């Protein structure tokens with residue numbers, strides 16, 4: 001069984017492989033919505049690995065949901081690709097930041113050339129639409145997002161939160177963790193964000209959407225006293241000491 005121990009130097013020692021992992025540090029960029037930069041979340045070798053396994057399989061992204069335009073090229077990882085040791089180790093590290101459940105959606109890798117961008121959008125499923133409510137039921141609300149920068153970008157390509165004027169500059173190996181829902185579980189309209197057009201260079205990102213685990217339905221024999229709201233629970237439990 002995998003065992004995780006924490007010592008006073010903020011290092012996590014894996015009992016299985018005797019590897020040490022530093023707890024990721026979070027730098028707050030905005031309180032509402034909650035946006036954090038995570039410096040050096042990935043090593044240069046991990047960034048290069050994610051690019052290598054994706055670069056020959058990219059497809060044009062086009063529209064990602066109604067009205068949201070992405071002009072880059074991307075790839076949703078398949079099951080086997082997520083099983084790779086490097087990716088598994090990245091997921092272990094994510095678990096120090098958020099409660100990464102088994103039902104999270106697969107990781108996506110995106111490449112943007114100059115002029116390419118993702119227009120302003122929300123990552124959460126809109127619980128007021130039939131489609132959004134269905135997806136919340138299937139996957140769980142996308143409570144937060146971990147966006148990892150796999151390359152430096154010479155100019156442009158920031159991840160911007162236009163409602164609050166926050167811009168995160170891509171730095172190779174850094175991640176940005178942001179919450180699409182408020183601490184009370186309601187969707188957060190301030191989490192509107194976009195990938196600004198790349199002006200010079202190539203931007204590579206990997207994205208992991210963190211879905212909230214839905215509570216199992218009540219046993220068929222009991223009558224629920226109240227109607228359950230899938231977004232009324234709190235966020236995934238932060239599991240690192242430095243987590244928000």
Ligand SMILES: O=C(O)CCC(=O)C(=O)O
Pocket residue numbers: 118123147157158159160193194195196205207
């Ligand atoms: O590329 C970016 O900086 C943002 C991408 C994004 O928000 C998304 O893919 O959902």
Ligand SMILES: [Fe+2]
Pocket residue numbers: 121122123145193
């Ligand atoms: Fe997004």
